[in-house]
Amino acid sequence: MSFFALGVNHQTASVELREQIAFNPEKLMHLLAQQSQNHDLNDMVVVSTCNRTEVYAMSENADMVMNWLAEANGLDVKQLFNHVYRYENAQAVTHLMRVASGLDSLMLGEPQILGQVKSALSLAKDAHTVSPDLNRIFEYAFYAAKRVRSETAVGSHAVSMGYAVAQLALQVFSKPEKLTVMVVAAGEMNSLVAKHLAEMGVGKILICNRTRARAENLAQEIAHRVDVEIIEFSELAVNLHRADVISSCTGSLHQVISYQDVKTALKKRRYQQMLLVDLAVPRDIDPKVESLDGVYLYGVDDLQSVIDDNLAQRRQAAVEAEVMVNQLATDLLTQQKIKNAGSTIQAYRAQGEVLRQEELTLAMSRIAKGDNPEQVLQEFSHRLTQKLLHPTSILLRQAAKAEDPGCFESMREQLEEVFAKRRNTKHEF
Template identity: 65%
Template sequence: MTFFALGVNHHTATVELRERIAFNADRLSELLLVQSKQDQFNDLVVVSTCNRTEVYANAHSREVLLEWLAGTNNVAVSELATHVYCHEDIQAVSHLMRVASGLDSLMLGEPQILGQVKSALSLAKNQGTVSSSLNRIFDYAFYAAKRVRSETAVGSHAVSMGYAVAQLAHQVFSHPEKLVVLMVAAGEMNSLVAKHMADMGVAKILICNRGAERAQQLATELAHSIDVEVIPFADLEQHLHRADVISSCTGSLHQVIDFKSVKSALKRRRYQQMLLVDLAVPRDIDPKVDILDGVYLYGVDDLQTVIDENLAQRRQAAVEAEVMVNQLAMQLVSHQKLRHAGGVISAYRDAGHHIQQQELALALQHLEAGEDAAEVMKNFAHRLTNKLLHPASILLREAVKEDEPEYFEWLKTHLQQILRDDRANKYFD
């Protein structure tokens, strides 16, 4: 069996093709349950996100996986074959580690993919398609991802607007768990900001949107993890003072937060500092509020500059992370080879022990028959040595016959190292 990583991602396939071979959890669950009962291959995990669909499996051939991925999605094998990538063994292990670490993501270092890979493994386990061997590979990939996160700077710099706002709030305020955050508009951008803020553990999020339905929808999405309140858009001005952080992204043609309103809110707050983030173009917030003491105003350009700098730092850190991942992949493959060799070594040692017992029993018989003890021991040592060295002698003779002389040299060198006896080594020269 070979360990394969086969699939498509944002590098190799269009979004249209990725959509056609994507799996939702329910359908994938059914397919895995069926596959768990097959003899051809039944040891697999499928990772399916908006940017990738990948099959990680122990299988006999690449073609088996390609046909399965194409067949389960009604896509021609010939069409899919031009877009898939396939890695084997150590390259497959390295690829899985890179995926779990966010090194292969559209947004370098993004953390969500690790949770998605863990969910994929959990689903496959529940459906019975994960052997102990495959599980060890994934466990080691998660270990690699943890090492990359903790020992490199790949994931430590904000590279999305939503995450950048949350990180900015964390820098301005020493106790994020006490913050009240006001979201002015509940569109896609502010929804991401709100979710990052909720993940950061702020005290409360206020949502102010022109349409009450969308505001309530976002509130429902956040309510399971944080205190949320929806306020009417018409009442925005009278609620400004409640917010430590304001993120605005309305898409309005006119400013929705003016200088006078912020100055009044600041006074009602007894001049406690405020962080205002204007993600809108045209701008939602009067830029003059930046002159007010205690007010920090950031616009799209400010954040983009930070993001660009952080992305450059991530790319630099990714070089270090790639080296780490490759080293860890080699370690895992070495460990697997040692595990496999362990059985062979154990069998060889058992055979040696059996020979020892046979020869010992024979020597004892001769002693009981009254034969000379010294002669018996001499014969015992001679016979035991010959039998134990016989396999190595056969290997050396067969190595000489091979067309590749380096095989014999490798075998000779390692036997010399094992014996470590000058009197024995002279016979190899």
């Protein structure tokens, strides 16, 4: 059984393809619950965000995981083949740690991805598709992410998708205090957008969310900095004209802002310019909106050029973080190897105990019959030593016969190290 990481991200696939294989929590929960009954592939976690969809799985082969990803989204495997990356075992562990640490994100070092990976693990646990071994890998990845953030500068110099949207707004509009901003959906991403814009001194923020309670929670968090108004989701279209900046990230499977909605809003605004940022995958805003005069439309892929200037210091720190992640991945795999060897070592020791008991019983019987105790002990130690060393002798002979001379040399050197440590230990007493 191997550990695989397989998926697409902003570097390997267009937003159109990422839309096709994106999962919302309800769909994913249903699919994983079904998969938990599949004995061939029932140990998996799926991470699906705006910039990536990845499957992490304990499986016999990557093709099985690849086929599931395609079938779950009604796609032919050939459509994914040239866009999907695959990692196995050590590389897969390293990739997961890089993702959790924000080293593989569109926004280098972004903190949101760690929470998203944790949520993905939690959802998979609820669907009963996480084994102890898979859970151990994820928990260690979270530990690695914490180390990266606390011991390197990758997590410093606040840079996030929300910050990028706020910076973009300041580039398009020179006077933030006169801006009215609308956030469509009050989830984690748009909450960051709202908080950054509030800190930058925009005039007003309109919050449009399906659930009023969540909109009210966000409003309470930023009301001390900016004038806030909550709008019912059903009134989204009729209020578009009030906003200079619109940031949308609903997670809906259908577009929520149409071409006609924006065209009507522009007319009501007397064609004053508008900035629309679509952070959702699948997209919330009709791409044709970009053809309207006076409208600036940015998607998640477009933001890359906006954020590059904010990443110089993080890129420098990322070099140090990459070294740390590679070392932590090696440590985890070493621990796993030791754990896997534990059963073999236990069985070897148990066999040694069986041999000891056999020889001890024989020796005690001979002494009870009146044999010379000193001779019995000499023969006991000789026979036991021979039996214990016999398997090692066989392995050494096989290694000496092997075509690769390095095999025997490696075993010889390791045995010499053991003997040397033994001699040194004796000299300490």
